[in-house]
């Protein structure tokens with residue numbers, strides 16, 4: 001078996017008047033993530049990790065923020081497309097691990113729903129989709145609740 005590893009990082013600004021969507025789950029909160037698509041920072045980091053494992057560039061290349069086609073896009077639809085791309089190249093996901101860094105809201109109550117949602121889209125058992133959440137200890141933009149960050153690593157197998 002051949003394996004490849006990729007890592008992904010993303011950050012989106014938190015603003016009023018936007019829905020907060022993480023891992024495909026809408027979370028009730030007074031602010032949401034700003035972006036051209038639904039700004040699902042976790043799903044974006046995972047997609048970049050999948051692409052990175054095969055040196056295929058980043059999601060900005062496939063879904064440019066200048067393209068009106070992706071305005072308000074459901075990031076799970078984009079994730080399914082990236083998944084198809086790696087499958088077309090003969091690869092499958094071994095496992096995903098990720099971290100969401102957010103000061104608020106508390107993400108723990110939503111982690112299982114996010115894992116289950118992403119696992120369903122990727123046709124994986126949920127135990128292959130790791131999602132952890134941490135705060136930024138009130139430091140920097142994330143700590144001031146101005147942004148949410150996500151990091152992801154993905155192992156691909158062939």
Ligand code: MG
Pocket residue numbers: 010011012035039040041044
């Ligand atoms: Mg993004």
